Amino acid sequence: MQKITIDAGLSCPNRNGTISTGGCIYCNARGSGSGAHAKGLSVTDQIIQGKRALSKRYKAKKFIAYFQSFSNTYGPFDRLKNLYEQALAIENVVGLSIGTRPDCVNEPILKLLQGYADNYLVWIEYGLQSANDSTLAFINRGHDVTCFKKAVHATRSSKRKKSPPA
Ligand code: SF4
Numbered sequence: 001m002q003k004i005t006i007d008a009g010l011s012c013p014n015r016n017g018t019i020s021t022g023g024c025i026y027c028n029a030r031g032s033g034s035g036a037h038a039k040g041l042s043v044t045d046q047i048i049q050g051k052r053a054l055s056k057r058y059k060a061k062k063f064i065a066y067f068q069s070f071s072n073t074y075g076p077f078d079r080l081k082n083l084y085e086q087a088l089a090i091e092n093v094v095g096l097s098i099g100t101r102p103d104c105v106n107e108p109i110l111k112l113l114q115g116y117a118d119n120y121l122v123w124i125e126y127g128l129q130s131a132n133d134s135t136l137a138f139i140n141r142g143h144d145v146t147c148f149k150k151a152v153h154a155t156r157s158s159k160r161k162k163s164p165p166a
Contacts, residue, residue, distance in 0.1 A: 003066040110155060111158060
């Protein structure tokens with residue numbers, strides 16, 4: 001199994017002016033991603049290309065769609081849903097890995113992702129970078145450690161409890 005990195009053309013509040021325009025000090029203008037969206041490649045195109053390359057190189061048979069560039073839970077709900085489901089509709093894509101910021105999740109998105117977890121592998125990566133607030137301020141991260149803890153707590157709480165066997 002291999003991860004296919006995806007640039008879905010999303011944005012980030014730490015670059016679009018909502019929090020700041022400069023972003024984290026290590027970020028680049030492509031949101032630390034491949035720039036594939038700017039080249040006109042849809043999520044479907046990127047996965048098809050990635051499958052072809054990784055099947056050839058590693059003989060991979062299953063794939064995880066890795067939404068890497070920018071903040072991949074930041075955007076209108078319907079747009080995000082459409083992007084995730086484009087990925088899950090492709091044969092042998094067995095899961096989603098979603099890179100995002102801890103200040104970019106909310107209950108509807110967590111519920112949506114929880115729903116996918118019934119049938120797919122679902123990972124959410126919250127970039128913390130440091131557990132020290134002064135380091136986070138120095139790197140212009142735009143959120144603090146408490147924000148990260150709240151996001152992790154909300155994510156754990158959104159996990160549906162399975163009914164005990166009858
Ligand atoms: S959160 Fe990610 S995309 Fe946003 S500014 Fe920082 S590194 Fe760049």
